[in-house]
Amino acid sequence: MDALSPSLWIAVAAIILAVPGLGMAFGSRGLRPLRRLLGLALVALSLVSGLLAFTVYRYLQLFEDRQVAIIELKQEGPQRFRATVVLPPGPAGAPQGERQFVLSGDAWQIDARVLRWRLPAALAGVPSLYRLDRIGGRYDDIERERSVLRTVYALDDDPRLPDLWVLKREFSRWLPYVDAQYGSATFMPMFDGARYEVLFNDRGGLLAKPADEATAARLRQG
Structure with missing residues (x-):
């Protein structure tokens, strides 16, 4: 995959969102509900970003x-x-x-x-x-x-x-x-x-x- 490909940058963004999101959602049990909810939202957003990255990658493959x-x-x-x-x-x-x-x-x-x-x-x-x-x-x-x-x-x-x-x-x-x-x-x-x-x-x-x-x-x- 080309390093400048849009799908790669979207995938990187998905990982960046997933790491803190997982920590906030499933980390310490003492986290506040609002913080946990924010973590789940980040995880969900990372999943959507990952799906978008794959979709863009498949679209670019149509031109190969x-x-x-x-x-x-x-x-x-x-x-x-x-x-x-x-x-x-x-x-x-x-x-x-x-x-x-x-x-x-x-x-x-x-x-x-x-x-x-x-x-x-x-x-x-x-x-x-x-x-x-x-x-x-x-x-x-x-x-x-x-x-x-x-x-x-x-x-x-x-x-x-x-x-x-x-x-x-x-x-x-x-x-x-x-x-x-x-x-x-x-x-x-x-x-x-x-x-x-x-x-x-x-x-x-x-x-x-x-x-x-x-x-x-x-x-x-x-």
Whole structure:
């Protein structure tokens, strides 16, 4: 946690309130009722401050981006590219490896399924879940997009893995803590040597940005 984060300062204030409050409320038995009542009020205020600190911390987490893929492109012909998709390590550091796809078009597009949570799961800090669904090429020209054969590939093609997104749709009343399920997508131009980073944000879903300065410079040129 950043030392300048508002949630940290609120948490410090909660501790400062709690220490004298506990002493006044549960210290010597000879304390006056008014002093004990003041101590209880300080303890209650510290608890509220602690809850506020956690809420602010969770809110700030919504703006943190999680890397979900690296996409590298190599041109093989006019509007034809080989895309290497590198996925980050999975649970317990299990490697996800890399996959290659041949994409046709002017840009690549990646889609994901997203699940958000209701209280109390959201308050407990359970992050939104994403599941990469597919990657494909797209043309800038709508008519060409309609007329040519599209190149689309599944990124999640293992039938052994349970799909909570589908389970929520089929058995919604049995999954009360799942708040919303929706699709999210992002796309970027394709050119030889391009390298992109795909991120997931709890607030905005998928987004992509250049993974190196060469790609960023090429995008600035238009």
